[in-house]
Amino acid sequence: MKVFKLLLLIIFAGTVTAFTILKHNYSEGYKIGDYATDFKLKNIDGKMVSLSDYKDVKGFLVIFTCNHCPYAVAYEDRIIALDAKYKPLGVPVIAINPNNPSAQPQDSYENMKIRAKEKGFTFPYLLDDGQKIYPQYGASRTPHVFLLEKTSKGNMVKYIGAIDDNYQNADEVETKYVEDAVNAMLKGEPIQIETTKAIGCSIKV
Known part of the structure; x- marks a missing residue:
C-alpha cells in the first residue's frame, strides 16, 4: 500500500x-520574428473581428488595454493618435481587452462599449472572451503593444512592449518606441529598439 x-x-x-x-x-x-496566429474576437459593435478581415494593410498595432487601469487610461489619447497617424499608412490599431470581467467588473463588455463611445475610439475594441488570446501573445500588462508586419508568410512580430517612455506625461516623452518601430518598418529599415518593458496594470484573470 x-x-x-x-x-x-x-x-x-x-x-x-x-x-x-x-x-x-x-x-x-511571441518573440521578435515569430508569426502571430489570427484570432476572431467580438468588437464593441457586436461584430466579430479577425486580422484576416484587413486585406490592404501593411501591419497592425495590436494593443492589449482596458477600461480601469490608470496606465491604460493615461495612454488612451495616445492610442487614438497612433490610429489616426498610422491607419492611413496601412497600420491600424486593434485594441483588445484581456481582463476577466468577473475579476474586474469595470472591464465588462458593456462598460467597454460605454468607454469607447466616451473617448471616441476610432479602432476596434475587442473582448478576449475566455482569455485565450493574450497568453498566446505573452501580454502581461495593460497597455502592452505588439507591432505586426503583414508578410506573405503571415503577420510577423516586429516590436513588443511599451508605447513610449513616459506614461505620466505625453509632453515629456523622450523616446516614442512604437512610432519609431512603425516608421522603421514602413521604410524597410531595421527597428533599433525591438523590445521594451510594458508598464501598466497586471492582467486580471
Missing part, C-alpha cells in the same frame, strides 16, 4: 511539473 501511494505521489508530482512547464512556455508568448 505504501509503495502504491508513493507511486501515485510521483505520478501526480510529474503531472504538475509537466503542466507547470507547459504553462510557463505558453505564457512566454
